Amino acid sequence: MEISVEMIRELRGQCGAGVMECRNALREVEGDLEKALQLLKKRGLLKAEKKAGRATAQGLVEAYIHAGGRIGALVEVNCETDFVARTDEFRELAHELAMQVAALSPRYISEEEIPEGAEVEPQASCLLQQPYIRDPGKTVRDLIVEVVAKVGENIRVGRFARFELGVRD
Numbered sequence: 001m002e003i004s005v006e007m008i009r010e011l012r013g014q015c016g017a018g019v020m021e022c023r024n025a026l027r028e029v030e031g032d033l034e035k036a037l038q039l040l041k042k043r044g045l046l047k048a049e050k051k052a053g054r055a056t057a058q059g060l061v062e063a064y065i066h067a068g069g070r071i072g073a074l075v076e077v078n079c080e081t082d083f084v085a086r087t088d089e090f091r092e093l094a095h096e097l098a099m100q101v102a103a104l105s106p107r108y109i110s111e112e113e114i115p116e117g118a119e120v121e122p123q124a125s126c127l128l129q130q131p132y133i134r135d136p137g138k139t140v141r142d143l144i145v146e147v148v149a150k151v152g153e154n155i156r157v158g159r160f161a162r163f164e165l166g167v168r169d
Contacts, residue, residue: 001027001032005159007033010033011026011036011037011040016042017150021028021040022036025040043153052154055154056080058077058080058084058085059077059094060077060080061077062076062094062098064101066102069165070165071162071163072163073098073101074160074161075101076157077094077157078158079154080153083154087151089150093144098160099158100127100133101127101162104124104130104169105164106160108125109128109157109160110128111126125152127140128140128141
């Protein structure tokens with residue numbers, strides 16, 4: 001089957017993978033866009049798992065203040081290099097994570113942080129397991145994995161804080 005430039009462009013728009021990765025995926029699945037997207041997502045997950053052990057000493061702190069100024073969040077998001085920390089994809093991810101923290105008020109980054117014996121629902125209280133506010137069909141972890149696949153570096157949430165006017169923990 002002939003793989004057109006339009007097919008590659010459409011697939012790239014959906015997943016952000018490179019031109020050659022998109023072309024090869026489309027060839028493997030004989031031009032089926034949905035199957036190619038699933039294949040690239042699977043490969044992106046594999047890339048993210050390989051990069052998970054790498055040090056993340058760079059990054060940025062993103063602030064989000066909700067309309068009206070009554071709720072705010074700060075999130076430290078780390079990556080491997082300052083080059084990636086300056087990319088639009090990374091900055092957008094940091095902003096989305098800060099909005100997620102402001103909106104759903106997680107208490108922990110992941111299940112590993114939950115104190116032993118604590119009676120909490122991981123999906124509600126762990127940032128990485130929460131449904132992503134813009135697409136409840138995927139988790140925050142899935143969102144991060146997608147960006148890892150695009151930028152090619154390990155990404156971690158270092159820490160976060162949420163503030164609500166008049167509420168103290």
